[in-house]
Amino acid sequence: MVLKKYLFPFIAMLAIAVLYFVNNELGKKAVEITTGSLLEMAMIIPPIFILLGLLDVWVPKETMIKYLGEHSGILGVVISFVLGSAAAGPLYGAFPIAAVLMKKGANFSNILIFIGAWSTTKIPMFMFEIESLGASFALTRLVVDIVGIVIIAKIINGLMTKKQLEKIYSNIEDV
Amino acid sequence: MYYVAFALLALSFYKSRKKTTIALMKAWKSFNSIFTKFLGVICLVGIMLAVFDENVISGLIGAESGVIGMIISSIIGSITIIPGFIAFPTAKELLEDGAGYSQIGVFVSTLMMVGVMTIPVEVTYFGKKVTILRNVSAFILAFVAAYFIGKIAGHVWF
Incomplete structure (x- = not known):
């Protein structure tokens, strides 16, 4: 169950790794963009879920x-x-x-x-x-x-x- | 966002401790169930944006015109996820470089409404049938929109 849950992000990360070995530059760029998006997500997603939880209750x-x-x-x-x-x-x-x-x-x-x-x-x-x-x-x-x-x-x-x-x-x- | 969330959380806590705890538990539960899929999608988007940068997209969309050009544009638009503030200026440049209005119309529309990359997330919430129906019909709508855009904005009365 836990394994299945992490399978998709694992494959996606593996794909980035493969891209890095095929083409260094593109791989680096993909890592940069992904990190950027993750930071952006960290700014938006947690408060959204908190607001949704409050909405659900109130x-x-x-x-x-x-x-x-x-x-x-x-x-x-x-x-x-x-x-x-x-x-x-x-x-x-x-x-x-x-x-x-x-x-x-x-x-x-x-x-x-x-x-x-x-x-x-x-x-x-x-x-x-x-x-x-x-x-x-x-x-x-x-x-x-x-x-x-x-x-x-x-x-x-x-x-x-x-x-x-x-x-x-x-x-x-x-x- | 954090300020708003915390302000409301504080207000909620002041009003009812119990309800706030339930709200936080629910928030955590829904976050936990979807987080890994978000993570996967974000990695895929990272790869997409790295491979399909503005130059590659311009090359692909600019090269063909007419129906084939529209089909190519729609496929690129469906697969890639590009935020509007990057997509619109790119589309503008493509128009200035001679791409057709219908092509750009179909590209912009599919970009926004069809999300092949986000299908894993969508299926979790709505199931396979709705996800497929929604994406297919959005794909068709993109062509309808592009047809009108070609006529009205592009002044091509074919």
Whole structure:
């Protein structure tokens, strides 16, 4: 069990070592970038998990169900977009947050919207995109992506059977 | 982040010692269950960024245009994870060097929405089916977005 848990990072580190022997320079660069990312992660991840723990304990389930649950409707969609867009950080940072929202009774389609928003419609990134690639590029992408995210969320949610969703939700409790 | 977390933690501790202890235990539990996967993903991203630096990406994306160029761009965008503050200026340079708007559109979109490297983390939370469906549909959406970007931003009315 413990061995299995560490297998993936072990293989990834092994890959860096192999890269180092194949190409010294690239290997060194990979180590530098990885160390940099680890430091960055050390700054963001622990407080996120503390905040999530607090959220888990203090926010009542009823509140979450009201705003993001099965019958939250269009308000739930908007809140999911706002939550995802206001965030900062890489996509994999969104998953633990989604997990806590799910534990508290958020609807799966809203979770998918949250993940979609986190990946593409982040406000600071959008400003930066306008600056680099122009307003028509950034705006077109934003509009198409917002529509697309909602459609994708509805489709995936529709493709899941009740049993599969239940399994995901019960699995989340253990993560 | 640390300030906010500790401030709220102190407030929580003041309000209820017991609940705060539970919160910290939950925080530790979820951190512990995902930490090794984060570690692995970060190593993979390190390798990716080292191998696919700006020059390599420019070379690959700039070389082909049209549909083949879009396919190449989408694959690179799906595999690599590049933070926006590096990706956007790179994309700008590519545009200035003559790359098509559709190609850059598909590259930027897949970069953000499709995460092949982070699949191990995503599967842990959502299972295989959702992860595959989400990434595949995001891949398709990237092409839809690129089509409109090509028309509107690139003024190519094909």
